[in-house]
Amino acid sequence: MRVHAPAATTEAPGLPPAADAVLVAHAQHDSRAFEPLYNRYFDSVFRFCCYRLGNWQDAEDACGDIFANALTSLGRFQPDDRADSFRCWLFTIARNVVSNRRRDHARHPLAALAETESLPDDGRSPEEAAIASESHRLLVALVARVKPEQRDLLELRLVGLNDAQIARVLGRSHDAVRKEQSRTINALRVLARNHPEYGALHDR
Amino acid sequence: MTAERDDLELNRFWNDVVAGDPVDESGLDAADARLIRQLNTLANAPLPVSARERVWRGLLDTYVSIPDDKEQTMLTANEAKRSDLPRRNGHAQRILPHDPPDRRMRWLYRPVTYAAVAALLLAIIGGFAASQIIGPDDSRPWRDGQGIFAAGSPSSGEVQATTLLEVNLPADVVPADDMGSMDLARSTIPANSVTTRSAWECCPGAKIYFILDGSVTLESDGPINVVLRADAGALEEIAGGESVDLGPGDAVAVRHERSLIWTTGAAEVNIVTMAMVSGLTFGSFDPAEWISHGSQIELESITLPGGPYILTLSQATIDADVTLPLPHCAINQLLIVQDGKAVVGKNSDGSISVAGIQAPATVLILRLSAVTKSTGTPVACMGA
Numbered sequence: 001m002r003v004h005a006p007a008a009t010t011e012a013p014g015l016p017p018a019a020d021a022v023l024v025a026h027a028q029h030d031s032r033a034f035e036p037l038y039n040r041y042f043d044s045v046f047r048f049c050c051y052r053l054g055n056w057q058d059a060e061d062a063c064g065d066i067f068a069n070a071l072t073s074l075g076r077f078q079p080d081d082r083a084d085s086f087r088c089w090l091f092t093i094a095r096n097v098v099s100n101r102r103r104d105h106a107r108h109p110l111a112a113l114a115e116t117e118s119l120p121d122d123g124r125s126p127e128e129a130a131i132a133s134e135s136h137r138l139l140v141a142l143v144a145r146v147k148p149e150q151r152d153l154l155e156l157r158l159v160g161l162n163d164a165q166i167a168r169v170l171g172r173s174h175d176a177v178r179k180e181q182s183r184t185i186n187a188l189r190v191l192a193r194n195h196p197e198y199g200a201l202h203d204r
Numbered sequence: 205m206t207a208e209r210d211d212l213e214l215n216r217f218w219n220d221v222v223a224g225d226p227v228d229e230s231g232l233d234a235a236d237a238r239l240i241r242q243l244n245t246l247a248n249a250p251l252p253v254s255a256r257e258r259v260w261r262g263l264l265d266t267y268v269s270i271p272d273d274k275e276q277t278m279l280t281a282n283e284a285k286r287s288d289l290p291r292r293n294g295h296a297q298r299i300l301p302h303d304p305p306d307r308r309m310r311w312l313y314r315p316v317t318y319a320a321v322a323a324l325l326l327a328i329i330g331g332f333a334a335s336q337i338i339g340p341d342d343s344r345p346w347r348d349g350q351g352i353f354a355a356g357s358p359s360s361g362e363v364q365a366t367t368l369l370e371v372n373l374p375a376d377v378v379p380a381d382d383m384g385s386m387d388l389a390r391s392t393i394p395a396n397s398v399t400t401r402s403a404w405e406c407c408p409g410a411k412i413y414f415i416l417d418g419s420v421t422l423e424s425d426g427p428i429n430v431v432l433r434a435d436a437g438a439l440e441e442i443a444g445g446e447s448v449d450l451g452p453g454d455a456v457a458v459r460h461e462r463s464l465i466w467t468t469g470a471a472e473v474n475i476v477t478m479a480m481v482s483g484l485t486f487g488s489f490d491p492a493e494w495i496s497h498g499s500q501i502e503l504e505s506i507t508l509p510g511g512p513y514i515l516t517l518s519q520a521t522i523d524a525d526v527t528l529p530l531p532h533c534a535i536n537q538l539l540i541v542q543d544g545k546a547v548v549g550k551n552s553d554g555s556i557s558v559a560g561i562q563a564p565a566t567v568l569i570l571r572l573s574a575v576t577k578s579t580g581t582p583v584a585c586m587g588a
Contacts, residue, residue, distance in 0.1 A: 055552035
């Protein structure tokens with residue numbers, strides 16, 4: 001079997017990215033054509049799994065399940081006329097897979113993305129990177145303390161979904177999502193205000 | 205402005221931030237805008253670069269058969285079920301970073317599995333027996349005879365580390381069965397200050413303070429144990445209401461439910477805090493006046509084997525990026541940077557990655573291991 005590492009993107013540089021619908025149509029005829037979709041959504045799906053499951057290993061396993069489910073179900077997927085149809089469908093799968101895995105786990109670690117496997121060289125000084133890492137850890141801990149339905153919403157926000165997409169993934173009304181996210185921000189502000197480390201870090 | 209209008213403004217702003225579009229925050233509370241921007245930074249956090257490749261390889265191995273010279277068609281769900289690919293709970297085969305064992309060799313794994321399970325049971329029974337020998341003693345937090353080891357000796361390990369403190373904790377002071385939070389923190393107590401750490405009856409457990417430099421007088425509302433460096437690491441019990449002077453290299457062990465009053469002199473005091481408590485606590489519970497220099501707080505519930513336990517605080521200098529595996533005797537480990545610059549991350553297997561090293565950095569490492577009373581040998585290492 002030929003195995004190759006996928007690149008971060010397989011789309012031609014300088015050209016506008018192909019619409020999801022085009023990539024889906026190709027992949028429905030040939031599973032090898034799934035790779036551009038995989039590359040397009042891997043990071044956000046993986047990040048979502050990290051937030052929900054709390055560690056990279058579990059997130060990686062969940063990602064395998066999610067993309068495998070997507071790959072084997074893609075033939076039955078019927079996109080509607082919205083551009084983000086595949087994205088919402090994929091995150092609905094992701095949410096179901098992660099929920100099942102969480103039910104299977106007796107424990108739920110919270111400090112997920114504090115883990116480090118390799119850090120990209122993004123031009124930051126080590127001090128800036130350390131502060132960012134600390135800030136990140138505290139923020140993740142705050143997110144872990146809001147109500148489950150608010151956390152659901154936040155985690156989808158954190159992987160780049162807008163309110164309309166979140167409403168479709170969660171099966172809630174658009175209006176309900178908007179109200180819930182206002183309540184979520186209020187809850188986070190209260191938590192942040194009562195956390196001295198967070199305040200000290202962001203007052204620097 | 206109505207609440208509905210607020211919801212719409214916040215939503216529009218958040219959508220713009222997520223999409224990377226130009227944002228107008230004039231109609232939004234400044235603190236809300238700031239929080240949303242900070243939340244959005246999480247979306248750019250680094251991810252492990254190899255995960256993408258491993259998951260893709262697993263997909264290829266399991267679902268996309270690509271012979272080099274044959275036409276490939278997509279496997280449908282039904283075809284996948286008919287295939288001999290291992291599946292569980294209706295989901296795909298677990299994607300592992302390692303290749304699965306050869307099917308022809310699987311018969312070998314069964315006896316190995318039985319042996320591993322038997323060894324695990326023996327270890328659990330041994331740990332339970334050890335805990336029964338010692339038995340709980342609620343009247344005092346720490347009793348003499350429970351090993352306090354000389355500080356300053358180099359510890360074996362993957363990096364050259366110096367042991368600053370090694371203390372033997374009775375089984376009953378560490379939350380039974382399930383520890384909720386473990387904390388390693390470094391702080392400075394301001395000079396000429398009197399600060400109080402309130403009692404936290406919510407979260408029983410153990411808390412240990414180690415003095416890096418400076419002098420401080422400590423008083424508690426209940427008995428505490430101190431380890432004085434000047435007495436070659438001897439353990440001394442201080443009754444509630446009595447005060448004790450602590451200097452560099454000294455340590456104090458106290459139940460988390462005790463209140464403590466710290467009084468400093470003309471010089472500030474640098475201190476390391478270690479805690480193992482029940483419940484998902486948040487923050488170190490140290491006095492708010494203390495200046496924090498960083499901490500690693502693990503809010504992860506950890507199932508503990510039978511105690512007692514050894515808690516080891518060591519110091520190491522790291523001059524290159526490194527991953528410190530969790531020693532096979534240890535239950536858990538934490539690491540913070542004492543001096544220098546580094547980024548620290550905890551991995552799901554218990555190892556700790558230290559990255560971003562450009563100049564040698566000094567780190568503090570806290571490890572918790574289970575031991576037997578008679579030998580001080582970590583349970584997991586018996587027979588090793």
